[in-house]
């Protein structure tokens with residue numbers, strides 16, 4: 001069995017003390033691939049260097065909606081340069097966050113559109129962050145033709161109707177620790193209904209640890225708990241979930 005964590009932030013200070021042990025627990029849990037995701041230029045750069053130094057780690061570069069206040073040409077140029085590295089497999093995380101609303105919404109939308117345009121230019125799939133912004137996210141992915149590059153709706157939080165609209169736009173659905181939470185009825189319903197060829201797994205480490213580790217620091221080895229939960233919901237083996245989700249990620253990221 002080989003598992004793929006499509007979304008982690010292992011460059012965060014949370015791992016400064018025990019990074020090697022975290023990687024060891026990945027191997028113990030058969031997590032063979034991890035995409036480390038940038039949220040600004042600095043963490044995108046760190047993701048690329050981490051990927052260069054670790055064979056199973058790949059990088060995604062992008063500026064998160066929380067960090068797009070001063071977003072301009074310089075950011076686009078920096079991302080363009082970073083994306084030239086062969087271990088960069090996606091553009092992200094990009095999107096809209098109306099839950100915390102740390103940046104004016106017009107600025108969020110502008111940076112989202114311009115980074116999708118860059119992804120299309122570079123031929124890279126996008127990793128989309130969406131919190132409480134379903135309507136605007138859907139409008140922008142349609143208008144900016146995300147279907148040409150494809151990508152991921154990460155940490156999926158919508159219902160089945162929303163999931164279907166994402167699938168129609170050539171996006172895969174990534175579920176993480178939230179699917180294991182008792183009150184996450186919508187995400188569990190999506191996990192049950194979604195065809196295995198449209199599903200991905202993630203942790204969003206260090207956030208959102210799955211049960212029974214909820215509240216603790218998350219790490220990619222825990223993607224196994226997510227896989228087991230999804231297998232239970234779909235009534236298939238964990239090996240089958242691992243097979244499809246890893247296959248889907250390898251295909252999307254062209255690894």
Ligand SMILES: [Zn+2]
Nearest residue numbers: 093129154155
């Ligand atoms: Zn996110």
Ligand SMILES: [Zn+2]
Nearest residue numbers: 007037093204
């Ligand atoms: Zn993230």
